[in-house]
Amino acid sequence: MTNKLLRSKKCSKSVLKTSAPSYRNKEKIYEAAKSLTAKYGHEAVSIDDIVREAGVARGSFYVYYLSKEDLLVSFILEGTGKMNSQIMESWNNLDRSLPAADLIVDIACYISDLTQSAGIDIMRTVYRIFIERSQASNTSSQVCFNMPDIFTNLYNLGVSRGEFKPANADEIAMNITTILVGLTYEWCLYHPNYSFTERARKLVAEYMNGFKI
Helix, strand or coil: CHHHHHHHHHHHHHHHHHHHHHHHHHHHHHHHHHHHHHHCCCCCCCCHHHHHHCCCCCCHHHHCCCHHHHHHHHHHHHHHHHHHHHHHHHHHCCCCCCCCCHHHHHHHHHHHHHHHHHHHHHHHHHHHHHHHHHHHCCCCEEEEEECCHHHHHHHHHHHCCCECCCCCCHHHHHHHHHHHHHHHHHHHHHCCCHHHHHHCCCCCCCHHHHECC
């Protein structure tokens, strides 16, 4: 029993010794890619640039990522998680004494600001990756944050205060989300210089006007 326990401890130490450098290499690649992408844009940065900056062998990149786009998906997931946290923090700090329509517009504008802050280069690549993956898997992919619950709750708040007509709050929330996703797509493809946030403010406000009492 003692020998087995000793062997088990040795194995555990061995795993720790091999996995620690392995994790550090992945972290180096990830951080190098983030730094270079922030400076030069996703399209301008190559895998060779990333591994050179990280100080690891080129083969190490493919241990963790299938391609540069695969690495970008990791950025997206990390960024989406952070942005969701920021959106929820904004939701928690809302002054709920304000009209519900104003609160909905404010949250929509806040989400637009966060999306635009990611940069058009990143968002264009995000759309391309998700479209390609949707086509490959024959399923739909949605590029957006975890928004509908917030908009549903705010609409129901407005109904309870007599500000909005009774309606399907979930459907309204999804329609607001669709407006924001559509604006992101339009911004990425056709109008990179327009004011994303002001467009969101105008369109969401106009949409909500149809439900006011």
